[in-house]
Amino acid sequence: MILYEKFTLSNGxxxxxxxxxSTPMAVIDVIYDVGARDENPNKTGFAHLFEHLMFGGSINxxxxxxxxxxxxxxxxxxxxxxxxxxxxxxxxxxxxxAFWLESDRMLSLAFSEKSLDxxxxxxxxxxxxxxxxxxxxxxxxKMRELAxxxxxxxxxxxGKELKHVExxxxxDVKDFFAKHYTPANAVLVVAGNVxxxxxKLLAExxxxxxxxxxxYQRNVPVEPPQTAPRLMEVKxxxxxxxxxxxxxxxxxxxxxxxxxxxxxxxxxxGGSSRLFQALVKEKKLFSNIECSHYGSTDAxxxxxxxxxxxxxxxxxxxxxxxxxxQRLLDEGIxxxxxxxxxxxxxxxxxxxxxxxxxxxxxxxxxxxLGDANLMNTELERYQAVTAExxxxxxxxxxxxxxxxxxxxxxxx
Amino acid sequence: xxNRTQAPNIKDAIEFNLHLKxxxxxxxxxxVEVFAINAGAQDVLQIELVFFAGNxxxxxxxxxAATNHLLKNGTSTKTAFQINxxxxxxxxxxxRACYNETATVSLHTLSKHLPVLLPVMKEIITDAVFxxxxxxxxxxxxxxxxxxxLKKCDFVANRLVDAYLYGEQHPYGKYTKAENYDALSxxxxxxxxxxxxVQGNCVIFVAGKLPDDIEQQLNNNxxxxxxxxxxxxxxxxxxxxxxxxxxxxxxxKRIVNDETGLQGAIRIAxxxxxxxxxxxxxxxxxxxVFGGFFGSRLMTNIREEKGYTYGIHSYVQNHIGPTAWMISxxxxxxxxxxxxxxxxxxxxxxxxxxxxxxxxLLVRNYLIGIILGDLDGPFHIIGRWKSIILNNLDExxxxxxxxxxxNISAEELREVSLRYLQPEAFQELVVF
Numbered sequence: 001m002i003l004y005e006k007f008t009l010s011n012g013x014x015x016x017x018x019x020x021x022s023t024p025m026a027v028i029d030v031i032y033d034v035g036a037r038d039e040n041p042n043k044t045g046f047a048h049l050f051e052h053l054m055f056g057g058s059i060n061x062x063x064x065x066x067x068x069x070x071x072x073x074x075x076x077x078x079x080x081x082x083x084x085x086x087x088x089x090x091x092x093x094x095x096x097x098a099f100w101l102e103s104d105r106m107l108s109l110a111f112s113e114k115s116l117d118x119x120x121x122x123x124x125x126x127x128x129x130x131x132x133x134x135x136x137x138x139x140x141x142k143m144r145e146l147a148x149x150x151x152x153x154x155x156x157x158x159g160k161e162l163k164h165v166e167x168x169x170x171x172d173v174k175d176f177f178a179k180h181y182t183p184a185n186a187v188l189v190v191a192g193n194v195x196x197x198x199x200k201l202l203a204e205x206x207x208x209x210x211x212x213x214x215x216y217q218r219n220v221p222v223e224p225p226q227t228a229p230r231l232m233e234v235k236x237x238x239x240x241x242x243x244x245x246x247x248x249x250x251x252x253x254x255x256x257x258x259x260x261x262x263x264x265x266x267x268x269x270g271g272s273s274r275l276f277q278a279l280v281k282e283k284k285l286f287s288n289i290e291c292s293h294y295g296s297t298d299a300x301x302x303x304x305x306x307x308x309x310x311x312x313x314x315x316x317x318x319x320x321x322x323x324x325x326q327r328l329l330d331e332g333i334x335x336x337x338x339x340x341x342x343x344x345x346x347x348x349x350x351x352x353x354x355x356x357x358x359x360x361x362x363x364x365x366x367x368x369l370g371d372a373n374l375m376n377t378e379l380e381r382y383q384a385v386t387a388e389x390x391x392x393x394x395x396x397x398x399x400x401x402x403x404x405x406x407x408x409x410x411x412x
Numbered sequence: 413x414x415n416r417t418q419a420p421n422i423k424d425a426i427e428f429n430l431h432l433k434x435x436x437x438x439x440x441x442x443x444v445e446v447f448a449i450n451a452g453a454q455d456v457l458q459i460e461l462v463f464f465a466g467n468x469x470x471x472x473x474x475x476x477a478a479t480n481h482l483l484k485n486g487t488s489t490k491t492a493f494q495i496n497x498x499x500x501x502x503x504x505x506x507x508r509a510c511y512n513e514t515a516t517v518s519l520h521t522l523s524k525h526l527p528v529l530l531p532v533m534k535e536i537i538t539d540a541v542f543x544x545x546x547x548x549x550x551x552x553x554x555x556x557x558x559x560x561x562l563k564k565c566d567f568v569a570n571r572l573v574d575a576y577l578y579g580e581q582h583p584y585g586k587y588t589k590a591e592n593y594d595a596l597s598x599x600x601x602x603x604x605x606x607x608x609x610v611q612g613n614c615v616i617f618v619a620g621k622l623p624d625d626i627e628q629q630l631n632n633n634x635x636x637x638x639x640x641x642x643x644x645x646x647x648x649x650x651x652x653x654x655x656x657x658x659x660x661x662x663x664x665k666r667i668v669n670d671e672t673g674l675q676g677a678i679r680i681a682x683x684x685x686x687x688x689x690x691x692x693x694x695x696x697x698x699x700x701v702f703g704g705f706f707g708s709r710l711m712t713n714i715r716e717e718k719g720y721t722y723g724i725h726s727y728v729q730n731h732i733g734p735t736a737w738m739i740s741x742x743x744x745x746x747x748x749x750x751x752x753x754x755x756x757x758x759x760x761x762x763x764x765x766x767x768x769x770x771x772x773l774l775v776r777n778y779l780i781g782i783i784l785g786d787l788d789g790p791f792h793i794i795g796r797w798k799s800i801i802l803n804n805l806d807e808x809x810x811x812x813x814x815x816x817x818x819n820i821s822a823e824e825l826r827e828v829s830l831r832y833l834q835p836e837a838f839q840e841l842v843v844f
Binding site: 091126136237271 | 491492495496502504520521522549553562670706715717743744778785789799809
């Protein structure tokens with residue numbers, strides 16, 4: 001049970017405090033309700049580029065990192081298709097430095113042309129390093145384009161193409177800030193060796209005076225139900241054939257999300273999972289195979305991907321995956337197998353909660369979803385899943401008309 | 413009116429007193445030592461069995477790594493699947509890893525499940541069978557994985573730079589080729605297993621919320637085995653290579669791995685002594701200034717000023733024996749040479765100019781803050797201890813390093829810069 005207190009400032013900023021006296025550190029996590037799904041389809045990669053610019057100086061402070069490091073702190077940030085998260089950790093005595101820094105960049109950025117110039121290049125190098133200059137680096141982006149026709153999950157957080165990042169102008173940056181980086185679109189979590197009273201005073205002092213701005217109304221196009229299977233073939237300079245398959249699943253808060261999460265564990269989580277055992281160990285068709293899902297806020301995808309053993313036919317490998325799924329539908333699962341994946345989930349959650357940083361980020365993410373307390377009820381939701389539900393839901397998810405397949409062929 | 417241009421007051425690093433929580437130590441019936449940190453709020457724990465079975469001991473390439481990997485893939489009473497299922501049923505993670513000197517088998521679990529998991533851990537370190545079929549699958553899949561990795565410029569650069577630094581015959585310099593996998597046989601693995609695991613030198617690290625009977629549980633499972641205390645390594649016939657290799661320095665190499673690649677992997681490295689050298693802790697501070705954190709000179713110049721790369725880092729390799737000081741980055745093909753010039757320029761500035769007090773204070777504060785955060789929680793604390801113990805150091809080393817961070821002067825930093833940051837001592841490699 002993670003204890004916390006919540007209050008809201010008059011400008012709409014939600015604040016959550018989680019006290020932990022066992023650590024000498026304090027953590028500040030600020031999450032903004034904006035991600036790649038909020039981007040213009042012709043200016044993709046923007047939310048992530050913007051995250052970089054948040055370190056390029058704010059209205060009153062020329063540099064974010066230096067004062068934080070001087071206070072013994074470190075920080076980082078990440079952007080997903082759904083949200084942008086900034087976090088820092090420092091000795092609890094110096095917590096006010098983090099309030100000062102985070103509040104100033106919520107107030108306003110410096111909007112420096114120089115910072116934009118440099119970060120455009122840095123992000124382009126990041127794009128190359130992770131998605132172009134790497135075998136299979138473009139597979140995930142191809143899959144998104146295939147599986148989503150309408151929803152902005154069609155593109156990756158890094159962006160559709162380098163050009164979108166290269167073309168960003170300072171006015172775009174200013175507009176994006178005004179639209180998304182307001183107190184009402186953010187959640188502030190303070191955790192560690194702090195008290196609620198102290199955080200109330202500091203939050204009021206530093207974040208209280210920030211103008212409310214407007215609450216952003218998200219209006220993301222809905223993905224229409226898929227009605228026929230989709231297949232894409234790719235040829236690239238890679239050494240091995242690879243198979244990628246996805247199926248549409250459910251939004252993060254849907255009860256069925258938990259069913260699908262356990263389903264991925266049964267199929268592809270670890271050395272005793274079904275796909276690994278059948279296709280890597282017994283039939284030796286794949287040299288590795290994984291099953292996971294995107295964990296996104298809007299309806300995401302459940303994914304199976306693996307590299308084929310040299311010489312194995314792509315269609316045969318694909319059929320073998322489907323055969324295992326059919327076996328799941330026909331034979332069901334035992335209570336023991338279900339208990340196994342529930343135990344794994346329990347254990348995973350316990351390990352996650354070890355670090356105060358990870359607790360702070362979880363609280364922020366759940367609050368953004370609607371209620372920080374979801375963090376404390378998560379395990380019950382997994383425990384409630386029955387074997388019947390799991391099979392019933394698998395029948396719907398793994399319907400052939402709901403499937404997307406990428407055959408990724410090795411070639412030159 | 414709030415003055416936002418004025419930074420809040422901070423407590424400086426030198427005012428923090430860092431304390432490394434002492435371990436509890438006990439000795440199993442067979443002499444194997446256990447180092448324990450009992451702490452934490454969550455009911456979780458980790459156990460790490462450290463064997464002196466790393467690749468320094470093998471006489472045939474890749475045997476150490478293959479043996480370590482296949483420990484979990486079958487015993488005389490359980491298949492690989494049954495072993496995995498046993499751990500996974502209890503939500504536990506049993507992992508293994510092979511390094512230069514050591515090879516480990518680790519368990520992460522909710523504390524309550526320990527009694528049903530330890531016996532299986534014992535089974536895999538005493539009764540692994542290394543079947544022909546498991547080895548064949550391992551060979552095939554490892555070769556496939558290698559073929560993918562060989563397409564990556566950073567992977568290729570990391571292998572080559574180590575080979576240049578230490579020589580391909582040295583445990584730190586050798587790297588695995590497809591034919592090394594082909595040459596493996598179950599007989600060799602079984603023999604290696606007998607010598608370095610069943611009859612091996614072992615030390616155990618355990619941390620987390622430990623049950624009251626932890627000592628008894630460990631003794632019941634591991635205390636009767638024919639393991640030896642790791643201290644035996646210094647007096648026995650271990651094949652550990654610690655002498656400094658013949659080093660080739662001053663080389664400048666450019667290698668094309670992928671014609672179509674958009675980036676080059678830059679590695680610039682020089683040999684460097686290990687933690688026992690009197691300059692080591694000073695260089696740790698100097699390295700932080702140079703390329704050891706986000707605010708470092710290299711990062712500020714090459715990423716934040718010029719945008720040549722997503723990230724650039726310098727670090728001293730984590731070796732028990734001889735080591736190397738390395739600068740590592742991936743940069744756009746057209747800016748690699750410019751980035752390299754900037755790296756040397758930053759070395760020159762460190763050799764010629766004193767670091768100003770403001771920057772030095774920042775680095776002191778940053779490092780102390782990081783260590784403070786890093787001593788938070790039982791897994792981090794045992795990690796510190798493990799490094800101290802396996803490197804034959806003691807807790808004084810930890811406190812000395814804190815003193816160095818707090819007291820080192822700008823003059824001393826320039827002195828070590830002059831001693832080590834000489835371009836001709838570095839070799840240079842770019843893999844495109």
